[in-house]
Amino acid sequence: MQHSVSLSFEIIQLVFKLGSFDVDDLILTTLGGILGYLPFYATLLFLNRKNQRKNEKLADC
Structure with a gap:
């Protein structure tokens, strides 16, 4: 994506x-x-x- 935007600007120039x-x-x-x-x-x-570990702890309860 970044390459396409940069290439577009260079072509416009x-x-x-x-x-x-x-x-x-x-x-x-x-x-x-x-x-x-x-x-x-x-x-x-x-x-x-971090969220997966938190969800696993909640599921174990």
């Missing part, structure tokens, strides 16, 4: 001659999106496991 088309921007934005998603996904996994 190229077609309409706004700013400069730079492949580095595309690569760095994609990498930043991936690096930003990893902590989000790790937190999501942590919270899901």
Whole structure:
């Protein structure tokens, strides 16, 4: 998803001659999106496991 948005912006810059088309921007934005998603996904996994344990304790009662 992040790659598609970044690619769209770069193509718009190229077609309409706004700013400069730079492949580095595309690569760095994609990498930043991936690096930003990893902590989000790790937190999501942590919270899901925490809720599963809580539900298991409630079911045992």
